[in-house]
Amino acid sequence: MTISSRFAVGIHILTLIDLNKDGISSSEYLAGSVNTNPAVIRKIMGMLKKSGLIEVHPGIAGAKLAKPISDITLLDVYKAVNVVQEKELFSVHENSNPDCPVGRNIHDTILPLFSAAQLALEKSLGSVTIEDVVRDIMEKEKCK
Amino acid sequence: MTISSRFAVGIHILTLIDLNKDGISSSEYLAGSVNTNPAVIRKIMGMLKKSGLIEVHPGIAGAKLAKPISDITLLDVYKAVNVVQEKELFSVHENSNPDCPVGRNIHDTILPLFSAAQLALEKSLGSVTIEDVVRDIMEKEKCK
DNA sequence: TTCACATGTAATCATTCTGGCTACATGTCT
């Protein structure tokens, strides 16, 4: 199993919108860089818009960032594109046998442990911004 | 998306084997507590065995722990049951457009960021042992 | 107003993964 690439595509979109300040970042343009279908991009754009990360308007070509890139963390994108529900990164088997000491307690014991792990992951994502991503890409470009 | 419940079931199995030291932990017995099919349990037992966490033998009923519970971390179980491949918790879209500065670099830029997040999660799992789980379950039992 | 074009969104489709289940080969002990 893997976390949906919507997350990676979301990062790609935001980064490209920033680096394409002078041009128009339409869903078709973005789709060309990501190499997928414009409808897929529009769906993700809708999620980013709903979370207040970008501004898009029906009928008007192009998306713009709604915040400075230094204020957008990977965690913001991660939550925006809805790849993982709150406290549900790990799934726990339901219907354990209530007649067994382990069966009737395992759920409550495991849940906080899983939550802690998920929080650790999210904290890591929260420490990186789109600005970091943009900077890294520009550095990689220099060396080519 | 969620991480397969094989992970949670693996923890359940190890915990129950420990608390059932006096009895025989056959796949059918374990399945009864988890509330699933014995074949599912046997499949997971095979993974735990392959990783050196338990001892099972064909034809001989019952599984035993291969290590003290204080030496088995949730990370060991997580890796044993193969829910997530190395560096592949997050999926990244392939085939980005090489003619675009973002398209040709995004993969290399994102990968280490995702790896760091995955490592943070694994570190968290590595700090908890089955002993901790057993202790917590016994405490919860006391209060009933 | 009409037309070209962009976003918003629903529906369909093939693919993949999960968990439950059956069936049976293999191995062990009485």
Added chain:
DNA sequence: AGACATGTAGCCAGAATGATTACATGTGAA
């Protein structure tokens, strides 16, 4: 030999993903 347990392979229904098509809605210029 027979009872029973593990080790596997195979099948199934259900869920999620990403690609694609289609179309309603909205905007601005001719």
